Amino acid sequence: MNIITRGFRGRRRDSGRPLPPGQYLTHDFPVLSAGPTPRIPLDAWEFTVTTEQGERHRWSWTELMGLAAESITTDIHCVTRWSKLDTDWRGVSLDTLLSNVETEADFAMALSYGGYTTNLPLEDLLDGKAWIAYQYNGEDLASEHGGPARLLVPHLYLWKSAKWIRGIDLMLQDSPGFWEQLGYHDYGDPWREQRYQGD
């Protein structure tokens, strides 16, 4: 049974389409990070996929720019309860980056400059569901939003879309990332409201 709060009516905003449970609509782009914003010069930037066998696949910034890019329009949902609709991104699909990677892994750990990590099932990075994004609204991705490049996995809560991405480790066994060790959900599906462990 729900507890009614006396006198509370709320200010319902019509989002035009349903939002995941417990979310509210924002038109801003709030920032959530656990530490300072790292600055990564493009000539030093690289993205590395490491398989469970230790095999490394590396891309420099120039090489990333040489890959086929896609435009993505998607809704994003932060575990701090804001959702933002129809955001515009440009980036390289993980399908492209992983196409020549041989692996038996079922899980992935996204690794960021600055030390952040987050774990995902590998299948959530495939089949057009995830990108290395480097533009937002037609402009270079701002560093506070994860530039020069971030992971974008919009069907999961945004903490899974690791900012300042530097690589992905492929893993046979799941292992919790930064927020996941601190009580946040291992999977993080906003439509099932998987905010915290046990949800």
Next chain:
Amino acid sequence: MARAAVSGGLRVRRAWRPAVLVERRAETPSASTLVFDVPGWPGHVAGQHLDVRLTSPDGYQAARSYSLAAPADGERIEITVQAVPDGEVSSFLVGDAAAGDSVEVRGPVGGWFVWRPEDSGPVLLVAGGSGVVPLMAMIRSRDGTDRAPFRLIYSVRAPGDRIYDHELQRRASEDGGLDVSVVYTRTAPEGEPRPTGRISIDDLVSYGWPAELEPTCYVCGPTGFVETVANLLIFLGHDPSKIRTERFGPSGP
């Protein structure tokens, strides 16, 4: 931000719990402290937050996260809420909620932006506006500990925006291990020697700790403020892994 820095992650307590408002007291014209009794509250660490959920008579619900403002007193907890324009939960809590009202809470949440009494090294706290709330929980948690040395730099627009003003002054005067410096960005009180203006590298040098002491730095406030302060701290030689941040955006809770 090494993974090993946090041992035994703090588990979020899953259930929504009924909470009864015991007291609401105004801190500033737009911020109030709310004290709740929460049967079964499992306790928390300074810096953690909780989710507050309000339900209207027709079943509509809205939930937001707020920082805990003090150590738990048994099952009694408190939060300080800044009313934000158009904030459906914050404006209700700051303006309408009254003693005896029921809400639901869930938590505690968050295990990174926390300070534990057994952490004995020097601590630098840098607050912008209502970002002082989780930092105040850390200051209040010093009572009865070995008293790690704390310095707070608190940036506000004007004297009337200072939350916890009297308590901070009292604590700073009674406690040799706590320094409190207030930085005014728009309007300063009479006799304030520092010209008004945004927090600067000089403020961090004058009122903070030298980087060589390797303080743990907690920075909380609006996004632009946190970006500025974190960058200045790195410029001053602080190790990025010793800088913990919490930000709220323009549309924040």
